[in-house]
Amino acid sequence: MSGMSKPKCVIVGASHAGTQLALSLRQGGWEGRILLLGDEPVDPYQRPPLSKGILSGEKSAEQIPIRPAAVIENAGIELKLGHRVESIDRERKVLRLASGETESYHKLALTLGAYPSTITLRGSDKSGVHYLRKLADVDQIKPFMGIGKSAVIVGGGYIGLEAGAILRQTGMSVTVLEALPRVLQRVTAPVVSEFYERLHREEGVEIFTGALVTSIEGENHVERVHCADGSELDADLVIIAVGVLPHTRLAAQAGLDVEDGILVDEFAHTSDPDIVAAGDCTRHFNPIYQRRVRLESVQNAMDQAKTAAATLNGDPKPYHALPWFWSDQFDVKLQIAGLSQGYDNIVLRGDPESGRSFAVFYFQGNRLLAVDAINRPGEFMLGKKLILAEAAVDKSRLADESFPVKDLLGA
Template identity: 55%
Template sequence: MPTDHAIIIGASHAGAQLAVNLRQQGWSGAITLIGEEDCAPYQRPPLSKEYLAGTRSAEQLLIRPAELYGRHDITLLTGRRIDKIDRNAKRVIFNDGESLPYSKLALCTGARVRQIPIPGAELKGVHYLRTLADVQAIQQGVQAGMRALIVGGGYIGLETAASLRKLGVEVRVLEMMERVLQRVTAAPVSDFYTRIHREQGVTIELNCQVKAFEGSGRVERVRCQDGRVFEADLVIVGIGVVPNQELAAESGLEVANGIIVDQFCQTSDPAIVAAGDCTQHPNAFAEQAIRLESVPSAMEQAKCAALTLCDKPAPNHSLPWFWSDQYDLKLQIAGLNQGYDQVVLRGDPDNSSSFVAWYLKQGKLLAADCINRPKEFMVAKQLLTRGTTIDAAQLADEQIEPKSLLT
């Protein structure tokens, strides 16, 4: 094996991007991409949408054709788990005791679902949604007319609700807070999605904290803290994720809410970088270190990490952005709305399916939620990147062409 050997632990969006970018940036040594799942790297966002609804196949989920890795001389190891990193010897140790040496190491370990610690969580019919295998297990039990209960009214929960409704399933969403999407959006956006889902036949229960799952071997009902009980044939829990940082922590790397990296995706070890949902990284738009669960962010970090490994360091200052597809609605989010003190609406969220919620703090634009508004989304990204000051009245005025906001 060549002296230069880059090992990438984690074969999802960040890992797959990093491997290819290493070759593009001139890495001439060996590259090994290691994933725990038994398949080539695939896209996760469609799992709760097109794949669950049956409109996209597993093959169509692949980030790149499996044979591409061979063409780039990238060794792809699937179904393998790393249990330990020996930083002194520069070796990674698999769970079966086998080991591989590295000269450079990239951690793209991602995140895992947050488990719900209540009685009955182990019952059959209680599912999480994070991996291809998770969705395949859900699909095996889905039938039109059955009663599905979704715990959590965040993006994953609502996307799953929309997909199940397309399959003719009766859907009820239990959200413990006062409104859906409360942690990530303003009230008008929450109210909009509540209206849309109810119009599509989804029942939404708010201020509803789950106490227990009950049933004889299989889930049959869900009991809430306030005494409400709901019958269910299927339960899907979507209450967030936690970063896979244990491997890094056990090897002595600095971690907090994620593996701590600098603006070059460099960890506290000069031979190790990290990228994706597992990292806590400095963000110029948030003006602090944050952890983002975002495919675009993972891809940008992977490109940055590849440059660092190839001794071409360039800081990652990419604008955070996200998206969510539900029914015929495409939500595109630019920026981060943390700390906003004003929400400006462009369009009518109460009587249409297209509008923008602009988030401002002391008059400065922080973020935009664009529902079926691709032109405003593109403009929002440019405004945020420039740091432009803009009058709130202009943002709200639909008589002003979106591109005119840039001038």
């Protein structure tokens, strides 16, 4: 077969899912062209450090490639960066780019990720008000950081709390405003939220829950944040971290099935047999939990990308991975295995009210759904194994720390 007639795969979105998909596609035997196209003007980089080592300055952008540039080059993957895809013509199999250029494809992969939910209120467009999703966002945030300056974080989810922890550690005074009654409300049990509120307070971060921001004030630059209860907070920097939304516009306009995420089946197929999708932009049926989920995690981006690549290589394998996630705040590493939604009872191992190490096991009846392990890598591994094995768990032993983790596996 001549080079010209080999099929060409275009992957749109050059981050965790896109880069993994490209590499797995080549490793799995794809012989034609692979074009990895992304709108950010920089080589694919890891996103989690943006609210961790990159924000603190401990790491530089060069230190967080998703894979070394040489690996991508040696796999014969063409990178086209700083290019936004504007539309997909599925009939002619052509992409139109914002630059006016076009790219044809035989197979298309959408790894478009997610973007921050925005809030619109008076002053939210002022200088010093930022979102945190891209390397470019951190570049914009950096000039407003500094010892003794004040930061207000709107949103007490993982990204807001991580950013708050880092800003505090760099010497800023930090306030986190959460609209709901507790931080991390959507994703954890009250006991974990309470732990994180205590942790942040111990480290000098102010946390206000049930706090609604009404306006952001200041001459040109942000100076103060006003809340619905009349309180006012000084701020040199505001970071808004109120969740993300999947990039679905491109897919929806092309007529693909979309429902809070691009709908994909267990092989990462969209409703068009020549188009796959993976990562934060998708919604899929999870066989472990028997329901559709939209995940925002590196694990899902990478594993689903591998599934999509296998599908494109004609070697389909159903996606059957246990979701896992992590978050770093101060000296605490949280590791989560599984999805806790729908739990009706929990088992605690360790004491959440003092110290910084314990685990929460989430059950529905006697079925283990998930574990939140706080500075407990052993319990994280245990949880992963028990969930996947659908093993019966002796709850009293699980709660009893005199039984070592390794003895609980067969219990």
